[in-house]
Amino acid sequence: RAKTNPSETTCYYEHGMDEKARRRRQLANDLRLAIDRGELALVYQEQRSLKTKMLSGYEALLRWHHPGFGPVAPAEFIPIAEETGDIIRIGEWALRTACAEAARWPSQIKIAVNLSPVQLLKPDLPDTIAQVLLETRLPARRLELEITESAIISEKIKALHSLRRIKALGISVAMDDFGTGYSSLDTLHSFPFDRIKIDKSFLLRAEGNHQARTIIRAVLALGRSLGMPVLAEGVETQRQLELLIDEGCDEAQGYYFGRPVPIQGDAPGFVLAG
């Protein structure tokens, strides 16, 4: 709609905002019951070693099928759940479900679960995780938690304390989406991360973009000097894969290897090597 009169434009715009706010309210409300109604599910995406080409683990990613709206993206509902506090229950459900699933896999395959900053800052998180590992009988060394930097920026001391207790359980921790937001070298070296995940935005821009490639190279050098393996997210093409191998990247994940998919533990679709 081009060149309408200003009052009409405003009206249209506000109507749009209202719609957005209504949807958000509706989602916030329905999310409370989503677990009990069986509307949440996890899908799993392969993580591969670039040295051996072997499957090293899966990342668990939440999916919500809303009865009215259909699929709602995590980018939309997770911030809502964080605001309402429902992320605590949802995150715990995701952790328990993913660990129970992974406990049925071959023992060399790890499971990575995303952790919200809201979960990280809750003092009983380490106890909850310990309880889930006990219940699902998943060995701690097979669990990795993915944390974005925003978790750490807001409350550094608390986050560090929590991370240390988590690590003491024998779980590993990855910094997710590295290179976006507030990434600082200080956070990386003062927190006990085991792995760096380069945000997919760099790889998506890397082909023919000298600057993005330089950043990838710098992150790899950083990982090497800190002793942290680096995983690249968002590998979609053979060329991107070759770039990563050229640069000496340790691991990768992306549509090129596989989309996030539902897994049933005994299903024949579960392929180990490649």
Ligand code: C2E
């Ligand atoms: P993330 O943890 O960085 O996950 C990677 C996202 O990139 C996923 O989006 C995945 O589907 C997508 N992706 C994977 N490979 C490719 C690729 O080759 N190309 C492109 N363009 N995208 C790719 P998804 O599943 O929509 O999740 C978005 C974000 O939502 C996640 O980013 C994570 O921050 C959050 N999230 C998902 N599940 C959970 C969860 O259980 N708990 C928490 N707290 N956050 C979650």
Ligand code: MG
């Ligand atoms: Mg992640």
Ligand code: MG
């Ligand atoms: Mg990520």
Ligand code: MG
């Ligand atoms: Mg992300």
